[in-house]
Amino acid sequence: MLERIKDSFTESIQTKIDAAEALPESIAKAAEMMVHCLLGGHKILACGNGGSAGDAQHFSAELLNRYEIERPPLPAIALSTDTSTITAIANDYSYDEIFSKQILALGQPGDILLAISTSGNSGNIIKAMEAALSRDMTIVALTGKDGGAMAGLMSVGDVEIRVPSNVTARIQEVHLLVIHCLCDNIDRTLFPQDEQQ
Numbered sequence: 653m654l655e656r657i658k659d660s661f662t663e664s665i666q667t668k669i670d671a672a673e674a675l676p677e678s679i680a681k682a683a684e685m686m687v688h689c690l691l692g693g694h695k696i697l698a699c700g701n702g703g704s705a706g707d708a709q710h711f712s713a714e715l716l717n718r719y720e721i722e723r724p725p726l727p728a729i730a731l732s733t734d735t736s737t738i739t740a741i742a743n744d745y746s747y748d749e750i751f752s753k754q755i756l757a758l759g760q761p762g763d764i765l766l767a768i769s770t771s772g773n774s775g776n777i778i779k780a781m782e783a784a785l786s787r788d789m790t791i792v793a794l795t796g797k798d799g800g801a802m803a804g805l806m807s808v809g810d811v812e813i814r815v816p817s818n819v820t821a822r823i824q825e826v827h828l829l830v831i832h833c834l835c836d837n838i839d840r841t842l843f844p845q846d847e848q849q
């Protein structure tokens with residue numbers, strides 16, 4: 653078991669090294685989109701399943717509260733948190749609609765959907781992207797593997813950040829790092845005077 657644990661660390665580190673080569677441009681582009689969105693008075697909606705639901709909530713918490721520097725709260729909503737809404741939609745309609753119906757209610761043109769899926773194939777995330785597009789929102793997709801069906805839904809103006817790995821856990825570990833890079837970029841761009849803190 654000790655070897656297995658060491659292997660997990662080595663694999664995670666290697667995936668991050670590979671991602672450091674592959675992802676900086678798309679992360680910077682996504683951060684620029686988010687800054688533009690927030691400066692325009694718009695908001696970011698985030699969704700994912702399982703560990704990625706946790707990632708969506710982690711992202712919204714960093715924006716609503718703070719990341720590293722003192723700054724005003726920023727508008728973000730994780731769509732995985734309201735169990736009454738989620739269970740009602742899943743019970744009355746389908747699990748695939750738990751995020752899309754919230755997006756149809758809350759999404760406005762200029763908002764961003766942060767869609768998180770390691771496979772790129774989760775049905776409720778695909779429907780969430782379709783709902784966002786119908787509301788003239790833009791999409792930042794965190795994916796892995798071959799990007800799945802999500803990759804086929806990206807249009808000009810959207811950004812896919814695809815982790816170069818086929819292992820769900822390793823992809824999730826990089827997604828969290830990407831989220832922290834996005835928060836860091838947003839803070840440093842919107843509040844440059846606080847950079848030295």
Ligand SMILES: O=C(CO)[C@@H](O)[C@H](O)[C@H](O)[C@H](O)COP(=O)(O)O
Binds near residue numbers: 704
């Ligand atoms: O955290 C993990 C695995 O590490 C799981 O909870 C995982 O997130 C769930 O199986 C998800 O349903 C996987 O969905 P996706 O990443 O393929 O969209």
Ligand SMILES: [Zn+2]
Binds near residue numbers: 703824
């Ligand atoms: Zn997990």
